[in-house]
Amino acid sequence: MTPVISVQNLGKKYILSHQSPERYTALRDVIANGAKRTLKKFRHPFAAPENDEAHEEFWALKDINFDIQQGDRVGIIGRNGAGKSTLLKILSRITEPTVGQISIKGRVASLLEVGTGFHPELSGRENIYLNGAILGMRKAEIIRKFDEIVDFAEVEKFLDTPVKRYSSGMYVRLAFAVAAHLDPEILIVDEVLAVGDAQFQKKCLGKMEEVSQEGRTILFVSHNMAAVTKLCERGMYLSSGMLSSTGEAENVVKTYLQDSARKADIQLSERKDRQGSGLAKFSSVNILDSTQRTTESVMCGQDITIRIKLSSQTKGLTIKNPIIAIGIDDSKGLRVWHLSNESTGQYFSGIDVSNECLDFRIPKLPLVSGTYTMVLFLASNNTIIDWIQDAASFNVEQGDFYGTGKLPPPGQGCFLADYSVRMIAGHA
Amino acid sequence: MTHQHTLLIKAGQTERHYWKDLWRYRELFFFLAWRDILVRYKQTAIGIAWALLRPFLTMVVFTLVFSKLAKLPSDGVPYPILVFAALLPWQFFSNAFTEAGNSLISNANMISKVYFPRLVIPASAVIVSFVDFLLSGIILVGLMLWYGFYPNWRILTLPLFIFIAFAAAMGSGLWIAALNVKYRDFRYIIPFVVQLGLYVSPVGFSSAIVPQQWRLLYSLNPMVGVIDGFRWAILGGNTQLYWDGFILSSSLILLLLITGIFYFRKTERRFADLI
Numbered sequence: 001m002t003p004v005i006s007v008q009n010l011g012k013k014y015i016l017s018h019q020s021p022e023r024y025t026a027l028r029d030v031i032a033n034g035a036k037r038t039l040k041k042f043r044h045p046f047a048a049p050e051n052d053e054a055h056e057e058f059w060a061l062k063d064i065n066f067d068i069q070q071g072d073r074v075g076i077i078g079r080n081g082a083g084k085s086t087l088l089k090i091l092s093r094i095t096e097p098t099v100g101q102i103s104i105k106g107r108v109a110s111l112l113e114v115g116t117g118f119h120p121e122l123s124g125r126e127n128i129y130l131n132g133a134i135l136g137m138r139k140a141e142i143i144r145k146f147d148e149i150v151d152f153a154e155v156e157k158f159l160d161t162p163v164k165r166y167s168s169g170m171y172v173r174l175a176f177a178v179a180a181h182l183d184p185e186i187l188i189v190d191e192v193l194a195v196g197d198a199q200f201q202k203k204c205l206g207k208m209e210e211v212s213q214e215g216r217t218i219l220f221v222s223h224n225m226a227a228v229t230k231l232c233e234r235g236m237y238l239s240s241g242m243l244s245s246t247g248e249a250e251n252v253v254k255t256y257l258q259d260s261a262r263k264a265d266i267q268l269s270e271r272k273d274r275q276g277s278g279l280a281k282f283s284s285v286n287i288l289d290s291t292q293r294t295t296e297s298v299m300c301g302q303d304i305t306i307r308i309k310l311s312s313q314t315k316g317l318t319i320k321n322p323i324i325a326i327g328i329d330d331s332k333g334l335r336v337w338h339l340s341n342e343s344t345g346q347y348f349s350g351i352d353v354s355n356e357c358l359d360f361r362i363p364k365l366p367l368v369s370g371t372y373t374m375v376l377f378l379a380s381n382n383t384i385i386d387w388i389q390d391a392a393s394f395n396v397e398q399g400d401f402y403g404t405g406k407l408p409p410p411g412q413g414c415f416l417a418d419y420s421v422r423m424i425a426g427h428a
Numbered sequence: 429m430t431h432q433h434t435l436l437i438k439a440g441q442t443e444r445h446y447w448k449d450l451w452r453y454r455e456l457f458f459f460l461a462w463r464d465i466l467v468r469y470k471q472t473a474i475g476i477a478w479a480l481l482r483p484f485l486t487m488v489v490f491t492l493v494f495s496k497l498a499k500l501p502s503d504g505v506p507y508p509i510l511v512f513a514a515l516l517p518w519q520f521f522s523n524a525f526t527e528a529g530n531s532l533i534s535n536a537n538m539i540s541k542v543y544f545p546r547l548v549i550p551a552s553a554v555i556v557s558f559v560d561f562l563l564s565g566i567i568l569v570g571l572m573l574w575y576g577f578y579p580n581w582r583i584l585t586l587p588l589f590i591f592i593a594f595a596a597a598m599g600s601g602l603w604i605a606a607l608n609v610k611y612r613d614f615r616y617i618i619p620f621v622v623q624l625g626l627y628v629s630p631v632g633f634s635s636a637i638v639p640q641q642w643r644l645l646y647s648l649n650p651m652v653g654v655i656d657g658f659r660w661a662i663l664g665g666n667t668q669l670y671w672d673g674f675i676l677s678s679s680l681i682l683l684l685l686i687t688g689i690f691y692f693r694k695t696e697r698r699f700a701d702l703i
Contacts, residue, residue, distance in 0.1 A: 011439075014701065019544045027611040027613040027614075028613065030611070061514040070490045089540075089700065090437070092542075093435075093437060093543040093544050094539075094540065094541065094542065094543050095697075095698075095700040095701050096437070096697045096698070097437065097438075097439045098439055098440065100438075100439055101436065101437060101438040101439065102436070102438075103435065103436050103437075104434070104435045104436075104437070105434050105435075108435075110542070110543070112541045112542070113541045116536075116537065116541040116542050117537070117538045117542070118536055119463055119467060121467050121468065121470050122467065122470075125464065128465075129459060130459050130460075130463050132544055133455050133456040133460075133541065134451075134456060134459075134544065136453070136456075136544065139455050177498060193641060200693055262476075313590065335444040345641075
């Protein structure tokens with residue numbers, strides 16, 4: 001069988017401009033630069049043309065090759081900025097590749113965002129037609145599926161209300177409902193399930209499963225590893241624009257999680273996407289279990305330590321009055337916990353960067369199972385020294401938090417805490 | 429699934445199915461126009477009356493300034509009708525030019541999230557202006573009834589001139605829309621062109637007052653041909669069409685349209701990266 005999607009040597013290059021924060025060009029700059037260059041040519045007619053040092057090439061995707069068979073459900077995972085969205089944008093023809101080619105058989109519908117083209121002033125009814133047309137549906141098709149869409153979105157009562165008066169839940173439901181009734185042969189979905197309430201998310205996943213059972217192909221990008229493993233049988237792991245692993249979804253997810261855990265230790269000092277004065281840098285963050293050994297995954301209820309090391313170009317540097325904070329985000333990007341020595345009131349007069357590290361001790365880890373990422377923050381006397389988003393990620397496995405031999409039910413609640421139940425007699 | 433067509437995306441190669449796609453998305457084109465009209469009339473208090481009030485007031489002011497104060501000739505035609513016959517295509521052009529020029533930027537979100545032939549967006553902006561044009565046509569009919577001024581057979585040629593006005597609006601609109609994505613400076617150029625264009629086009633006066641030796645040069649402004657054509661068709665009677673100038677203007681419009689489509693097609697593949 002020939003694949004429905006076949007990608008060969010795909011690459012996408014962006015030119016990063018360091019001069020202006022905006023992506024577009026100002027005509028004034030073009031004219032000014034052109035004039036400058038011409039003038040230079042007059043003065044040094046034999047000089048080799050120099051490269052514009054303000055521009056830097058950046059390959060968002062490079063050497064991507066893969067085939068997807070009909071009916072495959074493929075989960076695409078990777079860190080932020082790994083090129084997932086760029087890949088989807090190229091597959092959905094929003095942007096063109098710099099090199100390589102793709103052949104796609106069948107009608108593609110892509111859902112990179114829910115409610116694209118929704119107009120707040122228009123009513124739900126009007127927006128269904130508009131959004132349907134934007135997603136490539138015919139008018140007759142929209143009319144035919146109209147009732148089904150309204151039913152799925154559960155907005156019958158508000159059909160003639162402008163969507164600006166909708167709650168965000170209703171808005172998302174309506175938007176997804178339109179998209180879900182597209183009937184494409186290939187469906188491309190980006191992270192849209194991250195919105196909406198749990199019940200609706202379940203409904204969306206159900207709809208996608210239904211779609212794939214009809215022999216259609218689904219490409220699904222998500223940070224939610226649970227959703228990826230549940231919905232997809234195949235996985236693709238993108239890392240810095242390259243395809244780093246493909247295969248069975250569960251294995252790919254595992255590779256990804258191990259990879260991100262391992263990367264944390266090696267790459268932190270090399271990372272460039274950081275803010276702050278740079279006087280000192282976070283060089284590593286490790287999670288230690290109760291035996292003080294570095295670990296990649298921990299269990300709920302375990303005693304753990306987060307160990308943070310710093311480094312600096314300046315020898316023998318001591319940072320006065322350091323404030324070190326860790327933000328812990330769940331797989332949906334929700335900040336679930338914030339830890340800092342400021343919150344606990346443990347102030348230090350100084351930290352010797354080359355000699356000392358900082359341990360955050362967490363007895364009985366209260367996080368439920370899932371993947372978490374850490375944001376690291378270092379400041380001293382109101383100056384931010386180093387600040388890294390997504391500094392590291394770690395996996396929390398289900399564990400016997402309450403020490404009863406029973407695991408807390410998965411998917412119920414987002415934190416764990418000690419409590420007790422007591423029966424009181426003679427109260428009723 | 430037997431009806432599948434294979435789509436080939438290759439670096440540096442434009443879509444082969446482009447025109448077919450454009451046809452497939454023809455409904456989107458009307459939906460977008462419909463959205464813009466709907467939204468406009470939902471948001472403004474006087475709604476649809478706005479499309480009538482604006483050209484009407486402009487006509488009144490122009491008649492006062494050019495006829496009563498400047499005492500310009502009108503070839504025996506009531507001056508308000510002379511002005512309005514030109515104001516119709518001019519307002520259509522200037523609205524379409526402005527709307528189309530900004531259309532890609534204001535729909536940036538759609539461009540970066542969904543695929544469809546981008547040509548749909550400026551084209552539907554031109555359509556919206558065309559609806560306004562048809563509405564303000566009512567005023568012209570009203571004026572003609574009021575003055576008892578009736579057109580002759582030449583009115584039947586009006587669709588041709590409307591078509592030329594359409595081409596002018598579309599051609600320049602495509603150019604400016606595509607340039608505006610890359611160089612945002614053009615958003616300042618648009619109102620300037622529109623303002624200046626009103627004075628260098630024969631809207632408030634008849635182009636017959638331009639000295640004969642300058643008329644060909646004057647026709648380098650494409651709107652001169654369009655406006656003269658409208659007057660010739662609507663006013664009938666003594667109005668003469670300066671054919672050399674008209675042909676020059678029309679050829680320029682054709683050139684504008686062809687290069688506009690060409691430039692738009694060439695740049696549209698990168699819109700999503702730039703916008």
